[in-house]
Amino acid sequence: MKHPAAESRLFSLLLSTCLLTASVMVGAEPAEFTATGSDYAVASVHPIATDGAMGVYAEGGNAVDAAICAALTLSVVDNFNSGIGGGCLILIRSPEGELIAIDGREMAPAAASRDMFIRDGKADPELSQVGPLAVATPGALAAYAMALEECGSKPLSRLLQPGLEAARDGFTLNRTYLNRLKSVTKSLRRFPGTKAQLLDAEGNPHPVGYVLKQPDLAKTFEGVAREGTDYFYRGPVAQRVGAWMAENAGVLTADDFAAYEAKKRTPIVSKYRGLTIVGFPPPSSGGVHVAQMLGMLEPFDLAAAFKKDRSNAIHLVAEAMKLAFADRAYWLGDSDFVDVPRGLIDADYIAGLSKKIDPNKSTAVEGQGTPPQWRQDLFGRHTTHIAAADSKGWWVAITATVNTTFGSKVIVPGTGVVLNNEMDDFSAQPGVPNAFGLVGMENNSVAPGKRPLSSMSPTIVLDQTGEPLMTVGAAGGPKIITQVLLAIIGVVDAKLSLADAIAQPRWHHQWRPDELSFEDATPLGDALPLQKKGHTIGTLGSGGVSQGVIRNDDGKLTAVRDPRVPGKAAAR
Known part of the structure; x- marks a missing residue:
């Protein structure tokens, strides 16, 4: 028998999706939310901030100058x-x-x-x-x-x-x-x-x-x-x-x-399908867990899953999210104050987590894993995102x-x-x-001078030659981490443009509560099968807000702003 609360949440999801109250869908006029140029690009959540950054670019400033101008204006x-x-x-x-x-x-x-x-x-x-x-x-x-x-x-x-x-x-x-x-x-x-x-x-x-x-x-x-x-x-x-x-x-x-x-800090550098993923170390949890989740997903053919049955791909990603957030709760904190194991991004440890993912059903995650050398090998002691890049080679998140x-x-x-x-x-x-x-x-308990754990996940993706391919980040509390993950696999595995990857309806699982949540615009065919795999389904009141810049095959830069809120992407 289904739990009444679960039935209520599922009904709410079905009602909202049937009514199509959300306007955010893949392919929903993405050109309105992008700008492409040869010299520089920037995206933020407010036109005044983006225009300020473009003014700095026009005066010869680089992407660092432009991004900081946007941040200060915000x-x-x-x-x-x-x-x-x-x-x-x-x-x-x-x-x-x-x-x-x-x-x-x-x-x-x-x-x-x-x-x-x-x-x-x-x-x-x-x-x-x-x-x-x-x-x-x-x-x-x-x-x-x-x-x-x-x-x-x-x-x-x-x-x-x-x-x-x-x-x-x-x-x-x-x-x-x-x-x-x-x-x-x-x-x-x-x-x-x-x-x-x-x-x-x-x-x-x-x-x-x-x-x-x-x-x-x-x-x-x-x-x-x-x-x-x-x-x-x-x-x-x-x-x-x-x-x-x-x-x-x-x-x-x-x-x-x-x-x-x-x-x-020393950035976290990991690999995913030949690409290099550059993330932020503790006190950010995002860099660790984006690397973890991508590593867990690499053994699976996500590209085929997205193409054949999108709900199967969503299931695999949700299971990786769940395992990563269980580790986050226990291990993560300010590495200047507490021991945060580098083994959380160890390839063998991540492979072990990946093996816990059952492609056919939701698996209960009782708690955190135990990374190797967790006592010895340690990291050195509401929100907005700005993405910027220029033809000089500066990339900023x-x-x-x-x-x-x-x-x-x-x-x-x-x-x-x-x-x-x-x-x-x-x-x-x-x-x-x-x-x-x-x-x-305990690792994230209060102490004088300590920095609280953050979900902020500024990320830069390098191509197989080591050149910048994409920068992406997000706002939205713990949904920041999963938004960045979804943007990356949207481009790499689902073969979407960055604009469509950011616009696509999102899903999120953070271990506790044990609920797989979807944005209102999620198609019924994506969400309904997940309940049969054992997931408790819920609605995601806000999927967060992402911004990004990507380098195209022709070398031009495309800035992308999230269509969920007013903002502006600009390029020249």
Whole structure:
């Protein structure tokens, strides 16, 4: 007998797919979401950010300059997703073939403690998601500055200009921005600085078409443009935030800002069907698990499965997702603080995981695997994505975040900066799910100066000769990891264009809860057979948002933006 809840979820899926309420389908006018050129390309979730990046390109800037300009501009026009009050991971491939990973992940304050969110023996999710205790030390701006120093050609002051202008002069609110505002209005009203900047005089969202000006944020951008990152980390911004936290029972201090450092990491490099997959190491879990899942899938003929019976391909991919997320829950954390085994991407270990996949039925995954030398061989101690590339050979993937919508909901008066709620990405209580339903264990518990585990997965794919073929990344919490996986196998195995691979209806499994979820636009023939294989079927309220750039056979670059949200892909 089917469980009533499972039947309800399946009915919901069937109803939504029959009604075809979603407009996102493979082949749904992908040209609208792409741009191709010979010199450079960029894609982001907002036209103002993409246009800013194109302006930098036109002045001779490289893809690193362009991508960072877009990211900084998104701090203003897309600040419910990302911003200088949050963090980022940056992956770069230079014209000489050097692979560079820059970690701008947020850090727990020095006064943070393992049980800081425990009340009466239980984790209180409100404390780690909204308000002063939810905020970790921001790292995005420090990472952008490091990337520019090492790989850029334009000054930070120039790259701040489009965002500064949008904050000072205002930008027109679209429906996406307002929907996000409306979803958290009650929480935003709690904080005077946030209410004054984002809501009207009565504390309600502005109407569509309203021109939102953020003068305090413009002043912060002006200060950074004038004085550099010290204005943020050792000057007025840090001082204002520290003072506000002290008055509002927070633990983040000006000293935490001053102590923050972006870090260079060693990228994760793996192989898939002759291609080289370059991912981000811990505290990102994405690089490890994209490599794991691709390795698990390589023994299977996915190309034939996609061609003959798409539901069989979906099943194989879902089983790989499940095994990877079980490992994520137990093993992953900040490798500067805890032991994260390199054996998670060991070929023999991955082959063993692959053998657990039954092509005919769903297999229960009770827990994590045991990678080889897990004690000895260790990694060295809501979100948006920007993809950029140029003909000089620079390829860039930046994923940035403040975590959930408008982060902690806190804007400290005088700064204009939306502060993150990345403390919720720690395991507030090992074994208890966070805002995304993810279960974490001791390796991701809170500790002073520690960086929380992230799903951000900026990825660069190299062809058989070692030349860049594609860069892709995504937003959407744990769905980031599975989106990147689906984009890669969509191009490599399903033989889709990158535009169609990003537009295709998505599916997702994160081990706990044990549910295979589909976007509303999924064809019935893809989803229905999966229940017969033993999967519990559910709906995916949001499949996330991806961006990418691919090099075509003729050498031209095509930028692709996700059709699920407003955005812009541009190229020349």
